[in-house]
Amino acid sequence: MSLYLGIDVGSVSTNLLVIDEEHNVIESIYLRTQGRPLESIKKGLMMLYPRLPKKEKIAGVGTTGSGRQLAAFLVGADVVKNEITAHAVAAAQQVPDVRSVLEIGGQDSKIIILENGVVTDFAMNTVCAAGTGSFLDQQAARMGLSIQEFAQLALQAKNPVRIAGRCSVFAESDMIHKQQLGHSLPDIIAGLCQALVRNYLNNVGKGKNIKPPVLFQGGVAANPGIKVAFEKALNTEVIVPRYFNVMGALGAAILAKEAIVKQERTNFKGFNLIESQFTTSSFDCHGCPNICEVIELYIDGNLTARWGDKCNKWTDALQTKVAN
Amino acid sequence: MIRVGIPRSLAYFKYFPLWQTFFESLGAKVVFSLPTNPLIVEQGIKSVVDEACLPVKVYFGHVQYLKDKVDYIFVPRLVSVERKEFTCPKFLGIPDMLKASIPDLPNLIAPTIDLTKQDKYLWKKVWEVGRLFSSNPLKVSLAWQKGLSELSTYKQTWLEEEIPAQLNIYYKPTYSQSLKVVLLGHEYIIYDQYLSMYLIEKMAKLNIKVVTTEMLSPWIINKEAKSYPKRIFWEFSKNTLGSVFYYSKQEEIAGFILMSSFGCGPDSMTASIIxxxxxxxxxxxxLNLTIDEHTGEAGINTxxxxxxxxxxxxxG
Known part of the structure; x- marks a missing residue:
């Protein structure tokens, strides 16, 4: 039997997931990226390897997330797909009649509208990351709570306070103000959850036809306070799928399986990678006024990939070198 | 030879053939600033009030670039370029903002262009600028006519669904079988490669044929814009909405992309209406895309x- 690996390198988490031919999830790993995507990919592979059945081989690899190019260079991917498509593919596989997907990740939030399993509309938050996972993380840290405690507290609220959700800087000052007035912590946290949902629906969800079944996924879906706030605001049941926090990786794995049908063999470099040393360095190219930041990837001291130059001068130079 | 600097920013994308030909016909040497690059952006951000939108900040960077290289900088105050229609308020204040923010500027050529007034008014403005270079009204008038004719050639290229070569944008899709997508946005964003993060080239690489507002004749735009229940008095908004109304009726159009700058006043309205x-x-x-000072392209690419x-x- 063949296995397919999906890797989702997001701003906050790096997820790896392996499926079999029938799309059954064999193994999944959720790791914090902690600003070090290369290390977290390597760590993920290291954790994954012993857990996989020994006889099976990885037949295809897909990468997604904001670090998808980096991951693709590193492991040798068969398909590199944006996270919107990956999330939609995974959602449609988990709940085939899904019509709306609400996704809130570390720095992105998106909404995907589907009809018969096909994306018909989507939106993503604009330049501002207010109301995403990173903000909840920060607020939990400020109160000295783990994000799990934070989420549970929201459910104990009796009378959620009103918090400005338009901007996380304003929201924070609002929360501090409310806390100094003597409101209870659960009420403030629940208020924050509502503000986040309000902001999401007014911003990302503006003008979108949100119809059930509604799926809520991404790391923030672990937070029952937000789920309840969504249900209240949308007046409908909100489903958090079983693999809510690794949906991008699931989608990438499914897409890898689709891609491998078209191509003969996988580009996957194999699990030997975990014994290699990865390093990156970067430099500013002063060849023209664009001053591109060129990034170089070294595997065991050998320059393996370059990217970031707009004119491809450096990328092509390396490829020629490798070809010779 | 008198050197006239023209910032490669804002109204440049709409009028540069006119300006360049006009000044050159009067014997001046025209110096354009370089296409927007990180240094220009940085210079701009440093020298302007922080409430300005990114394109205005970038304009200041272009002026900074030209500052020590020319005798004059041409920074027209565009109030209105069509009857009863207005440009963005920030355009109106640009010459004053420049004088207040950048020390040691060379002389600014900053005629106020307000076509809400009568046609004769425009000639007065042309003369006001032209006489800096020639005392002969006939010569100025001829230079102006020559400029207008260049401008009309430029506009004709657009109407043939081509992006003029002077803008140096690679926009032709690889294969003939391509998707046709309308790209909406201010000229000074979508045709500024650096600001738009090479959006048009990225679209071409995905085999998308780009069509824009500039590729429609004013006649079509005005006719379509009239179907909006209220008269649209922002010049850009009218053009954009007119083209949205027109293109949305064309079967071969697969979709729309709107790229705007964070904090753009007129766009906040236009985007909602669209x-x-x-x-x-x-x-x-x-698809709505918003740009600001960040340079990470991941968001746009995704x-x-x-x-x-x-x-x-x-x-399918």
């Missing part, structure tokens, strides 16, 4: 690729 309108049109999805996937799955 969103609202296209919601009622079947099979014409819209959205563009996902939009492309969406269009492809629709086409």
């Amino acid at each position: 969103q609202h309108y296209l919601k009622g049109v079947k099979d014409k999805p819209l 959205r563009l690729e996902a939009f492309y996937d969406l269009l492809m799955r629709r086409v």
Whole structure:
């Protein structure tokens, strides 16, 4: 039997997931990226390897997330797909009649509208990351709570306070103000959850036809306070799928399986990678006024990939070198 | 020879053939600033009030670039370029903002162009600028006519669904079988490669044929814009809405992309109207892209690729 690996390198988490031919999830790993995507990919592979059945081989690899190019260079991917498509593919596989997907990740939030399993509309938050996972993380840290405690507290609220959700800087000052007035912590946290949902629906969800079944996924879906706030605001049941926090990786794995049908063999470099040393360095190219930041990837001291130059001068130079 | 600097920013994209020909016909040497690059952006951000939108900040960077290289900088105050229609308020204040923010500027040529007034008024303005270079009204008039004729050639290229070569944008899709997508946005954003993060080239690489507002004749735009219940007095908004109304009726159009700058006043209205309108049109999805000072292209790439996937799955 063949296995397919999906890797989702997001701003906050790096997820790896392996499926079999029938799309059954064999193994999944959720790791914090902690600003070090290369290390977290390597760590993920290291954790994954012993857990996989020994006889099976990885037949295809897909990468997604904001670090998808980096991951693709590193492991040798068969398909590199944006996270919107990956999330939609995974959602449609988990709940085939899904019509709306609400996704809130570390720095992105998106909404995907589907009809018969096909994306018909989507939106993503604009330049501002207010109301995403990173903000909840920060607020939990400020109160000295783990994000799990934070989420549970929201459910104990009796009378959620009103918090400005338009901007996380304003929201924070609002929360501090409310806390100094003597409101209870659960009420403030629940208020924050509502503000986040309000902001999401007014911003990302503006003008979108949100119809059930509604799926809520991404790391923030672990937070029952937000789920309840969504249900209240949308007046409908909100489903958090079983693999809510690794949906991008699931989608990438499914897409890898689709891609491998078209191509003969996988580009996957194999699990030997975990014994290699990865390093990156970067430099500013002063060849023209664009001053591109060129990034170089070294595997065991050998320059393996370059990217970031707009004119491809450096990328092509390396490829020629490798070809010779 | 007198050197006249023209910032390669804002109204440049609409009028540069006119300006360049006019000044050159009067014997001046025209110096354009370089296409926007990180240094220009940085210079601009340093020298302007922080409430300004990114394109205005970038304009200041272009002026900074030209500052020590020329005798004059041409920074027209565009109030109105069509009757009863106005440009953005920030355009109106640009010469004053420049004088207040950048020390040791060379002389500014800053005629106020307000075509809400009568036609004769324009000649007065042309003369006001022209006489800096020639005392002969006939020579100035001829230079102006020559400039207008260059401008009309430039506009003609657009009407043939081509992006003029002077803008140096690679926009032709690789294969003839391509998706046709309308790209909406201020000229000074979508045709500024650096600001738009090479959006048009990225679209071409995905085999998307780009069409824009500039590729429609003013006649079509004005006719379409009239179908809006209220007269639209922002010049840019009118052009954009007119083209949205027109293109949304064309079957071969697969979708729309709107790129705007964070904090753009007129766009906040225009974008909402477009969103609202296209919601009622079947099979014409819209992608909203917002740019600001950040240089990470991941966000734009993700959205563009996902939009492309969406269009492809629709086409089937």
